[in-house]
Amino acid sequence: MRSDRRRPHPSRLAPEHPDFARIMAAHDAAEAAGEAGYADPRTGWWVFTSDALAASGACCQQGCRHCPWVGG
Numbered sequence: 001m002r003s004d005r006r007r008p009h010p011s012r013l014a015p016e017h018p019d020f021a022r023i024m025a026a027h028d029a030a031e032a033a034g035e036a037g038y039a040d041p042r043t044g045w046w047v048f049t050s051d052a053l054a055a056s057g058a059c060c061q062q063g064c065r066h067c068p069w070v071g072g
Contacts (some may be wrong), residue, residue: 005050005068006031012065027066 002009006028013023022041027049030038036052039045050066059069 001054001068002071005054005066008050008066009071012063012067012070023065 007024013020017023019042026038026041027047030036031049031051035049037046037048040047047065050068053064053066054068059067
């Protein structure tokens with residue numbers, strides 16, 4: 001697991017992405033509330049948080065945005 005698992009690996013969400021700040025705000029708010037995920041600010045699709053994905057114990061190989069295992 002990556003040491004900075006709270007930030008997505010750049011291959012999953014680059015810091016230069018136009019919605020990076022909004023996405024990370026939604027992610028951080030969901031984690032602070034103890035929720036497993038949040039609605040993506042642009043698409044409305046459900047996205048799991050890094051905490052929820054870490055609790056799974058391993059990468060599922062589905063390309064999750066906040067996967068704590070990728071690039072580890």
